[in-house]
Amino acid sequence: MEDIKVTARNLMEFLNESPVNFLAVKTVRRHLDAAGFTMLDPAARWQLQPGGKYYLVKNSSAIFAFTVTTEGPDAGFRIISAHSDSPCLRIKPKAEMISEGGVVRLNVEVYGGPILYTWFDRPLSVAGRVVLRGEDPLHPRTEIVKFDRPLLIIPHLAIHFNRAVNEGNPLSKQKDMLPVIAIVRDAAEKDNLLLRTVADALGCRVDDILDFDLSLFDTTPACTVGLDDEFLTSGRLDDLSMVHGAMTALLETSSTAQTRVMAVFDNEETGSGTKQGAASPVLAQLLRRIVGCLGGCEEDYLRSIDKSFMISADNAHAFHPNYAEKYDPTNHPVVGGGPVIKINANCKYMTDAESAAVFRSICDKAGVPCQYFVNHSDVAGGSTLGNILTSQIDLRGVDMGEAIWAMHSIRETMATKDHAYTIAAFKTFFDL
Numbered sequence: 001m002e003d004i005k006v007t008a009r010n011l012m013e014f015l016n017e018s019p020v021n022f023l024a025v026k027t028v029r030r031h032l033d034a035a036g037f038t039m040l041d042p043a044a045r046w047q048l049q050p051g052g053k054y055y056l057v058k059n060s061s062a063i064f065a066f067t068v069t070t071e072g073p074d075a076g077f078r079i080i081s082a083h084s085d086s087p088c089l090r091i092k093p094k095a096e097m098i099s100e101g102g103v104v105r106l107n108v109e110v111y112g113g114p115i116l117y118t119w120f121d122r123p124l125s126v127a128g129r130v131v132l133r134g135e136d137p138l139h140p141r142t143e144i145v146k147f148d149r150p151l152l153i154i155p156h157l158a159i160h161f162n163r164a165v166n167e168g169n170p171l172s173k174q175k176d177m178l179p180v181i182a183i184v185r186d187a188a189e190k191d192n193l194l195l196r197t198v199a200d201a202l203g204c205r206v207d208d209i210l211d212f213d214l215s216l217f218d219t220t221p222a223c224t225v226g227l228d229d230e231f232l233t234s235g236r237l238d239d240l241s242m243v244h245g246a247m248t249a250l251l252e253t254s255s256t257a258q259t260r261v262m263a264v265f266d267n268e269e270t271g272s273g274t275k276q277g278a279a280s281p282v283l284a285q286l287l288r289r290i291v292g293c294l295g296g297c298e299e300d301y302l303r304s305i306d307k308s309f310m311i312s313a314d315n316a317h318a319f320h321p322n323y324a325e326k327y328d329p330t331n332h333p334v335v336g337g338g339p340v341i342k343i344n345a346n347c348k349y350m351t352d353a354e355s356a357a358v359f360r361s362i363c364d365k366a367g368v369p370c371q372y373f374v375n376h377s378d379v380a381g382g383s384t385l386g387n388i389l390t391s392q393i394d395l396r397g398v399d400m401g402e403a404i405w406a407m408h409s410i411r412e413t414m415a416t417k418d419h420a421y422t423i424a425a426f427k428t429f430f431d432l
Contacts, residue, residue: 007423008232008416012222014244015234019217020127021061021084021266022144024240028063028247028264029055035251037065048293051256056286060129060142061085061266062276064286065247070256073296076307077287078430079261079395080249081278081385082242082314083268086235087112087408089119089177089216091126096190097178104190105178106152108216112269116171118410119216123150124179128214130198140210143202150219151197152179179216218410230336230415237404237412239268241419242313245402249426258307259290260430268314268385278388287393309358310397311429312350312386313422316340316373318403318414331374333403336415338369339422342384342399349399350386359398359425366428368421371403 018024029039037053040046048054048068055065061084069075088111095106110116127146134140154177159165171177184190192206198214199206222234246262253260263286265278272278291301319332333340341356342349356372363370375381386399402422405413 004417004420005229007420008224008229010248011241011244011419012224012232012234015222015236015240018236018240019125019146020088020215021086022129022213023127023146024084024236024243025057025061025063025264026144028065028243029057031247031251032065046289046293048290050294058282059266059274059276060144062282063264064261064283065250066259066261066286066290067250067256068290068294069259071258072300073291073294074300074303074307076258076304077261077310078258078432079263079283079308079310079397080246080426080429081263081265081283081310081312081389082246083239083265083278083385084243085112085266085269086238086240087114087269089114089179091194091212091214091216093211096193098184098187098190102184102186102189103180104182104184104193105180106194108177108179110173110177111215113408115406115409116173116177117156117169118406119177119218120154120156122153122410123219124152124154124216125150125219126152126194126198126214127217128212130202130209130214131211132202132204132208133210143204145198145201145214147197147201148219152181152216154179220411224416225413230417231413232416232419233411233413235411237402237414238315238407239313239401241402241404241414242315242422245419245422245426246313248423249430253427253430255431257432261287265385272385272388278385279391281392283389284392305394308395309355309429310350310386310389310395311359311426312384312389312397312399313401313426314384314399315401315404315407315412315414316342317407318405320405326376326379328374328376331372333371333373335403335405335413336417337371337403338418339363339400339425340371340373340403342373342401344375344381347387348381348383350390350395351398351400355396355398358396359400362429362432363421363425366421366424368424370425373403
């Protein structure tokens, strides 16, 4: 099994380099490039070679990497899917708002379902995608930007003005969640304040910036916690820990019995309904294209899908010792207990008894423990990638994840050894 401390350190480095979805994809690309993977142009005619290593980027925020089988076009696929996005605050256009004393706030919008009050009183910064003028209107240029130093904070209202704050504090997403970024001398100085800052960072003119996808992130680095560093705490464990696990397994295995695929989608936190999301045909088209490049026909593609298996990797809720009543009485995974198989009677997950048995056998072969998550029957759960993808592709598969606390908080917490367990299981799956 992976060395726990080394694996935790590698995960923390990955998380610190990946404060938003665009940076996560950029970080994955860097690792793939270093391992000899070839980036594919979706508009070009592909010439894939058996045993070759390739990847495809979609919208700068989703990435699909694969190693081609040497066993023919109908050999099948082993797929691990995850997602690059996490709940956060995204900056709106024309964001600057000036108030008393020349204090400038930024107008932001909530993305996904964050635990909002965890964003207060933290050092925040900005990262994301900036779109610049290109050679023609249909082909703008994209740059990725990240400000390493804290630029913003969302100050909480003092308890003296809301004595009941600890008894419940409903928040307005439009009013309460606006970060402050600067003090200016006059109203005119606030105009294009953010764009000027971004332009300086990119070395371009403000007029060259056509649009942006910029988000706030907590600048506090990932770290371990506990007397023996038992825990790892960071933003975006959901779902970048799974992205890192899938990437590590892909890079550290070599089987060509089937085509090994890492599929990292975007926009899972908002329903996956984008061209780079799991509800789009992007993965089905990729798999079909791989089969075609190997000389296969539609029949070969369908045969290949029937031989395939997918691990839908999205984290699970760990048993919280302060809130035992929220969990199913017999199926509540604990931190440090190994990968979690996620089950839902109403098919919110793709797991069934057969696919759960497959993943449990993979864990047994890898020598790691596994556990189960089922929702408390009075508490509704969310869905994830697996059942969305099965509406596009007739795949066998299982939904699983690592057990974490405080899912969708600005900082989530997991057990350090769980990531080593998960990577061991993923590597076993890819090497079958």
